[in-house]
Amino acid sequence: MHINDAVFLEDLCPKFRLRQWRKSIHKFTGKSCIYCGKQSESIDHVIPRSQGGLSTTENCVPACLSCNGDKSDKNALYWYRRQKFYDPRRAMAIRAWLEGDLRLAIRLLQWANPNFQVKNKNYMKDESEYKAA
């Protein structure tokens, strides 16, 4: 598949683009919840939409259903601080993610969890692709 075809297809079909984008978010952390490290099954808005948070890569993190549901529409950083599984390295990772520094965020997550594996080694390529979007 040529890259031009992909762009063309995404322009024609926004749903396809959205699905690809959601997939790419999970890929960044190797499908692990940014808060607790369990399997990520959903996308969580760090700054809730009710508080003006946007559906951008910077504001959307992979989260398990339990964290996503419990956090609900609270501010992620405040909520996370009160959790039993709080880890300052993960808090820093969330902050870096919010600032759009996914490379730093992923490095911090790796530090917080030695078993952490990014399954897609080309994630930096993905990052630049989705930054342009």
Ligand SMILES: [Zn+2]
């Ligand atoms: Zn979780």
